Amino acid sequence: MEYKNIYIEEERNLGTITIDRPKKLNALNKATIEELHVAFKELDADKNIKAIIITGNGEKAFVAGADISEFAHFSEKEGGVLAAKGQELLFDFIAHLSTPVIAAVNGFALGGGLELAMACHFRVASSNAKMGLPEVSLGVIPGYGGTQRLPQLVGKGRAMEMIMTAGMISAEQALDYGLVNYVVEPEDLMPLCTKLASKISNNSPVAIAHAINAINAGYSFNTNGYAAEIEAFGACFGTNDFKEGTTAFLEKRKANFPGS
Template sequence: MKELALAIDDVYTNKDIKSAIITGAGPKAFVAGADIAEFLTLSPDQGADLAKRGQVIFQRIEDCPKPIVAAVNGFALGGGCELAMACHFRVAADNAKFGQPEVNLGIIPGYGGTQRLTQLVGKGKALELIMTGDILPASDALSWGLVNHVTSAEELIPKTRAILEKIHAKAPLAIAKVVKCVNAALDKELDGYETEIKEFGKCFGTKDQQEGAEAFIQKRAANFTGE
């Protein structure tokens, strides 16, 4: 988790990074979940601290002004499913499997799973998946709206890169504002419509807005600089 946090910090601060893909190291799993043996030693306060640390890291992913996409290649269970859901969207290999099986251990999701799964698939489906602990195959994850695309394992990264290449061609400041506004729609402390008004207005003080309008009028491709 510490290494993940450092990697996300690099996405935020490194100007050469336009986007990021989070994927598993091998074909078997995206992330199979936490070390269950660790749970035997935790007090209630330590359990809450563990959840808090995870939620802070995952919120950094969700709030990142640059696209972070989950390329799910195998099991995404427990914290792995929560990590995938914290990303801006998800592309899954056809062998991917999703689940929040925490109830089998006498606990619940702690890294935002109860909230993000509900946002993505709706209350009824979220309750069913979390309360049963069932494992959802990629095809069902697609029909439920949990993932955007399902592809072969071989095409998983190329497909994800192709989507990101489209996004790279757009205005970076506008992309960041899209993330902010869409997230505001789900934030009870914010008025999403008011956020959109403010961010829309801010676009008109950027060089990218001028470039985009001029390129459209001149019928040429825009050259955005992120300014």
């Protein structure tokens, strides 16, 4: 696929996706969501890629929101389809991806941008980041998982306040809330994300994929998270990664995981 709104860089075991719409503050439109879906799918299928970083071009914005001009005229039915399709193609897709995804939040992460960051497995923010879900100021609510993932990350009360006031919080507040794992200066954002991705890549990709599924199960209303963990734990014993990991430990050497 020829990408017009994003670009991908691959180095060693790391894939980096950059949303490249700086004139629109990297706002998400339909085409960008579709391109991101394809990019994540391709990187996830590449066995050499052990971790993925997603960021926005420039220091002004990670993603400043959805492209409002695309849906301002939509009917009720069209609005519902927009949310359902977006969640299927991108937000839920990322959340359940077997390859770990780190959001490098540089600048504004608003509306769909914050929802995109929250769909990732964890987040690192630059000190100039601003985050919020301002949808109610437009007469709508978050539709890409924001009303569900924000309470899971920051708690119900803080999520209610953020959504109902439509306000923004600083990077330091986001760190205090547990919305991001780290806050660093802008020039240190990608180096830290790369360092974290490198640490991830040293571990078993099969075990990590099972861990992602088990953790997600704990936040699902129709799945028993403990049962999912037990099943995933047992499944690990049948993998070559388990054999290599335990053998390397007993032989006091570094594991070389085959990823199977």
